[in-house]
Amino acid sequence: MGLAYADIEMENLFTRRVFKNRSPVDSGAVFFTIPDHIAVQLGFDLTEVSAREVVLADGSRKMVPMVGPLRAHFADRYCDLSAPAMGDKPLFGAVPMEMMDLVLHPASQRLTVNPASPYAPVALAK
DSSP states (O other): OOOEEEEEEEEETTTOOEEEEEEEEOTTOOSOBBOHHHHHHTTOOTTSSOEEEEEOTTSOEEEEEEEEEEEEEETTEEEEEEEEBOSSSOBBOHHHHHHHTEEEETTTTEEEEOTTSSSSOOOOOO
16 A cells, blocks of 8 residues: 545635645545645745644644635535645645545545545535
8 A cells, every 4th residue: 555646726715826736645644734835835924824733643743834714626626724834745634535525545546536425525514
């Protein structure tokens, strides 16, 4: 089993700037994270946003800027969210996958629309 990647489009909902990227997909990560340089290209000022403490994979804690509102697009679906600005490349985590009703297939290393709801995302509200 290797890393899964997906073509993700990110959009700053204030400036309407768009950035397209082939992002790693990790169902063990919570957020959709974007690096500082992409946040700046999208028009976010990292000195004027709120910060949030995050716990990294090694258990350490770090304060990072939270940018948004950001719209993430995959296939014909999207979700609006805030994203921690951190790391050296975007990382597509479980929250946007759930929000867009996507399924990660680790064996084939593919992210797809949930076949149980192929035309519109369905969200659990319980």
